[in-house]
Amino acid sequence: MKKKDLPYTYVDSPFLVSRRQFFAIGGVVTAAIAFPAVWMRAMVKRRTAYIRARAKGLYTDDNNASVRVSHGNASVMKMYDEFAGHPLSEISEELFHTTYINRREM
16 A cells, blocks of 8 residues: 555644643743742731831831940949950950851861
């Protein structure tokens, strides 16, 4: 038999999708990509609003406080008189102030 004489059989490809199915799949993929972006944007917006509100509250508390500096606080001054000596003494530096240690060299 010649190739021309063979009966033609049509087989649907399992990967062929209709136009409607293509747009439905495209919509689902677009939503799957866009949803996390929208969620992240909303989360960052809420976090930023919280940080601004917290900072505003701290500044308000600081402005309304009667003692606004640590060396004006009676309890801190008593601690220096009885224990640490004076601000920036060796004991107070060790207990109350942070230092930087380069841990890469350890």
